[in-house]
Amino acid sequence: MNSIKNTACREDYNHYVKRKVLVIIILAMMTLVVALYALCSGSADIPVIEVVKALLGLGTEKSVIVTVGIRLPRVIMAIISGIGLAMAGCIMQSILKNPLASASTLGISQGAAFGAAIAITYLGAGQIMSNTSGAVAISNPYLTTICAFIGAMIVTFVILGLSKYRNVTPETMILAGVALSSLFSGATALLQYFSSDVQMAAIVFWTFGDLGRVSMKEIGVVTFVTGLSFIYFIFNRWNYNALESGEHTATGLGVNVPKVRLLGMTIASVSAATIVSFVGIINFIGLIAPHIMRRFVGNDYRFLLPSSAIMGALLLLVSDTFARMIISPVILPIGAITSFLGAPLFLYLIFKGVGQNAKN
Amino acid sequence: MLKIDALQFSYRSNKKILDKIKFDVTKGECVAILGNNGAGKSTMLKCLNKIMSPQKGTVSVNGIDLLKLSRLEIAKNTAYVAQKNEGNQITVYDAILLGRKPYIKISPTKRDYEIVEDIIEGLNLEELSLRYIDELSGGELQKVMIARALAQEPKVLLLDEPTSCLDLKNQLEVLKLIQEITKEKQIAVVIVIHDLNLALRYCDRFLFLKDNSIYCYGGIDVMTPENIGAVYQVPVAVESYHNQRVVIPLT
Numbered sequence: 001m002n003s004i005k006n007t008a009c010r011e012d013y014n015h016y017v018k019r020k021v022l023v024i025i026i027l028a029m030m031t032l033v034v035a036l037y038a039l040c041s042g043s044a045d046i047p048v049i050e051v052v053k054a055l056l057g058l059g060t061e062k063s064v065i066v067t068v069g070i071r072l073p074r075v076i077m078a079i080i081s082g083i084g085l086a087m088a089g090c091i092m093q094s095i096l097k098n099p100l101a102s103a104s105t106l107g108i109s110q111g112a113a114f115g116a117a118i119a120i121t122y123l124g125a126g127q128i129m130s131n132t133s134g135a136v137a138i139s140n141p142y143l144t145t146i147c148a149f150i151g152a153m154i155v156t157f158v159i160l161g162l163s164k165y166r167n168v169t170p171e172t173m174i175l176a177g178v179a180l181s182s183l184f185s186g187a188t189a190l191l192q193y194f195s196s197d198v199q200m201a202a203i204v205f206w207t208f209g210d211l212g213r214v215s216m217k218e219i220g221v222v223t224f225v226t227g228l229s230f231i232y233f234i235f236n237r238w239n240y241n242a243l244e245s246g247e248h249t250a251t252g253l254g255v256n257v258p259k260v261r262l263l264g265m266t267i268a269s270v271s272a273a274t275i276v277s278f279v280g281i282i283n284f285i286g287l288i289a290p291h292i293m294r295r296f297v298g299n300d301y302r303f304l305l306p307s308s309a310i311m312g313a314l315l316l317l318v319s320d321t322f323a324r325m326i327i328s329p330v331i332l333p334i335g336a337i338t339s340f341l342g343a344p345l346f347l348y349l350i351f352k353g354v355g356q357n358a359k360n
Numbered sequence: 361m362l363k364i365d366a367l368q369f370s371y372r373s374n375k376k377i378l379d380k381i382k383f384d385v386t387k388g389e390c391v392a393i394l395g396n397n398g399a400g401k402s403t404m405l406k407c408l409n410k411i412m413s414p415q416k417g418t419v420s421v422n423g424i425d426l427l428k429l430s431r432l433e434i435a436k437n438t439a440y441v442a443q444k445n446e447g448n449q450i451t452v453y454d455a456i457l458l459g460r461k462p463y464i465k466i467s468p469t470k471r472d473y474e475i476v477e478d479i480i481e482g483l484n485l486e487e488l489s490l491r492y493i494d495e496l497s498g499g500e501l502q503k504v505m506i507a508r509a510l511a512q513e514p515k516v517l518l519l520d521e522p523t524s525c526l527d528l529k530n531q532l533e534v535l536k537l538i539q540e541i542t543k544e545k546q547i548a549v550v551i552v553i554h555d556l557n558l559a560l561r562y563c564d565r566f567l568f569l570k571d572n573s574i575y576c577y578g579g580i581d582v583m584t585p586e587n588i589g590a591v592y593q594v595p596v597a598v599e600s601y602h603n604q605r606v607v608i609p610l611t
Contacts (some may be wrong), residue, residue: 012490016451241454246443249442252439254434
């Protein structure tokens with residue numbers, strides 16, 4: 001009798017798990033479709049078949065240059081950055097038990113912006129030059145990226161250091177993040193005030209965010225960092241599930257809570273800092289992607305982590321394609337577009353309560 | 361089975377919250393921790409599985425000092441149910457499966473699922489198994505939390521005020537369940553509880569905490585008006601009603 005009941009219980013549960021997995025598979029397929037569309041579309045439209053041929057190395061010279069040389073790095077960077085930012089946001093929200101936690105709330109993005117502003121105003125990365133699409137480009141992107149990364153990591157280590165000093169509680173971390181965010185925003189504003197017109201334009205341009213800045217080599221760096229972080233987070237998914245039940249319950253379940261929090265925050269921050277340093281400030285992806293997926297798959301990190309990551313990729317890819325297509329050939333700033341498209345979507349989700357019955 | 365000896369805990373070096381705590385619990389026995397607010401009951405419970413680290417003393421289960429074990433090993437020996445449980449958007453099944461966390465290496469095994477399903481069946485939670493726990497009533501949620509603790513297959517079960525947010529029916533149901541589990545699984549159970557009458561009804565031994573140390577510890581014979589009056593500073597009578605001892609406040 002027991003085993004019959006258990007089998008029925010297991011079947012129901014397996015069915016439930018399959019539905020969650022199906023959500024992830026559908027999201028991944030949607031991302032692939034949008035990626036293919038992004039490779040086809042632009043100032044020069046290329047048919048799907050040509051794109052596929054170009055990807056396989058069989059296309060015409062023009063299609064290979066446009067697809068593989070120009071559009072593919074951008075599409076890959078959108079996917080990887082979306083994954084990284086959403087994953088970091090998801091983990092920060094879990095660890096800090098705060099629905100507003102993300103790289104921008106904690107000041108990591110502001111730290112990066114300040115680092116970039118220093119590079120532009122004081123380290124000679126500030127001359128601007130026209131690029132092919134008529135926008136501006138920073139003359140020394142490597143220096144800017146390195147300084148942005150240092151800025152972001154300073155914020156990360158100050159938050160973690162302060163938290164360690166006064167015990168690692170979510171409250172101290174988020175409050176320290178808010179304070180640092182304000183500090184670095186103010187510092188960047190002061191730098192802008194005292195910089196020349198050219199430098200100021202370069203700082204503003206950097207903070208807009210641009211997925212087209214990177215080459216395949218840089219994508220490799222971001223993929224490596226994001227990949228390692230993803231493996232670490234997936235490996236710790238049960239710890240994050242336990243943390244959702246409260247600190248003491250998690251400890252009772254064998255979780256070393258301070259260690260899981262500190263390592264999780266460090267890895268999420270490094271991952272977000274790396275991405276922001278390469279592509280500039282991209283708002284909202286880290287915040288919105290986990291929230292959307294919580295409504296569809298609940299709070300179980302076995303499903304929430306991978307689905308948030310893919311949702312981040314999908315959102316960033318859609319935003320970037322929109323930014324490229326809407327008044328082509330002008331490419332709108334991606335950071336503005338993610339906020340512009342993300343905020344109404346977020347509001348809609350909050351008020352419509354989509355997915356309240358997702359589990360049924 | 362569970363032996364606590366010379367346990368001492370303080371938040372700061374000077375002020376001792378717990379001092380010279382020494383008692384033991386045999387298997388199949390349920391011990392009530394009683395005392396005023398701030399007496400250190402919950403702190404003591406948390407010291408027993410190192411959620412809080414005591415400065416001195418030992419907590420041994422079958423002769424092994426828990427305080428020297430890793431957190432995972434402690435979680436395989438003791439399970440803890442917190443006073444306040446946070447509702448969350450995970451299913452009852454997954455909430456109970458989380459109890460297997462100390463044993464899960466990469467993914468749950470067939471045995472983990474079987475244990476969870478046996479507990480679900482044993483506690484009659486089948487109907488709720490795919491409901492999110494934040495949609496459950498207080499009584500249902502408390503049962504799920506106890507189910508999770510049982511999934512840890514503990515030798516010692518620690519419960520911090522398991523009935524504090526429940527109505528009378530659920531208080532009786534939950535404590536009856538705990539009593540049955542204690543006998544059936546032959547585990548040692550330590551409960552922090554405020555209601556003296558519920559403690560009298562469902563617990564086997566009683567430990568009074570006063571002024572950071574044990575005032576008295578023993579069977580039903582320590583539940584005297586003198587002891588209760590001294591610890592709670594409220595005059596009481598202890599009477600027998602239908603073969604059940606009851607505590608009646610006299611103020």
